[in-house]
Amino acid sequence: MHPLEGKRFVVASHNEGKLREFADLLAPFGFEAKSAREYGLPEPEETGTTFEENAYIKAFAAAKATGLPAMSDDSGLVVDALDGAPGVYTANWAEKPDGSRDFGMAMQKTEDALQKAGATEPAQRTGRFVAVICLAFPDGEAEYYRGEAEGKLVWPPRGELGFGYDPVFVPDGYDKSFGEMTAEKKHGWKPGDAEALSHRARAFKKFAEARLGSA
Numbered sequence: 227m228h229p230l231e232g233k234r235f236v237v238a239s240h241n242e243g244k245l246r247e248f249a250d251l252l253a254p255f256g257f258e259a260k261s262a263r264e265y266g267l268p269e270p271e272e273t274g275t276t277f278e279e280n281a282y283i284k285a286f287a288a289a290k291a292t293g294l295p296a297m298s299d300d301s302g303l304v305v306d307a308l309d310g311a312p313g314v315y316t317a318n319w320a321e322k323p324d325g326s327r328d329f330g331m332a333m334q335k336t337e338d339a340l341q342k343a344g345a346t347e348p349a350q351r352t353g354r355f356v357a358v359i360c361l362a363f364p365d366g367e368a369e370y371y372r373g374e375a376e377g378k379l380v381w382p383p384r385g386e387l388g389f390g391y392d393p394v395f396v397p398d399g400y401d402k403s404f405g406e407m408t409a410e411k412k413h414g415w416k417p418g419d420a421e422a423l424s425h426r427a428r429a430f431k432k433f434a435e436a437r438l439g440s441a
């Protein structure tokens with residue numbers, strides 16, 4: 227296992243929502259973590275068919291380009307009644323012909339698919355958010371940390387907070403959607419906390435315990 231020398235690495239993402247969450251999660255650690263956007267790196271095409279493959283594509287591209295270790299997150303919403311869709315294509319469901327993204331449209335598409343599948347009762351609307359963090363090095367070595375948050379899809383969307391599909395996802399054990407939760411509630415986690423709620427915070431907790439000396 228390569229050491230994380232020099233306390234510097236790249237956060238290989240261009241997604242503002244993810245970058246905000248990683249900035250919060252990384253704040254307690256003394257690492258310099260600049261984003262792929264700050265390095266002016268292009269967004270690689272995500273050609274994989276698993277979260278792990280796409281996480282590796284993003285992390286390795288940034289590590290190779292900068293010569294620094296890079297961490298990425300590939301994530302998505304896995305809906306049981308839709309045989310796991312949108313899954314690795316979660317971001318693609320928001321894509322418009324002009325290349326921009328519209329998550330209102332993506333949430334509507336998910337709801338339409340659930341209605342078509344006859345999934346109208348809460349028990350039929352189970353799913354999970356998945357996040358896979360990949361830490362990759364310029365020589366291609368890589369490691370993975372996976373976090374999942376189980377919950378239910380709700381309609382109509384609730385709340386204005388968070389990003390992406392947050393307004394239609396209510397995690398198990400809560401009445402509020404991620405879109406109604408503060409950042410602290412959704413992905414707040416700091417060294418010493420036994421639990422994390424969101425998929426990203428759960429994946430990050432494993433990464434921090436293995437790599438950032440927070441165990």
Ligand code: IMP
Pocket residue numbers: 241272299300301302303314316317320355388389390391392404424426
């Ligand atoms: P990718 O990992 O860049 O391929 O995109 C993952 C997509 O999943 C994002 O664009 C979001 O739409 C969605 N997603 C991932 N994590 C979250 C989250 O925490 N809340 C809401 N949507 C999310």
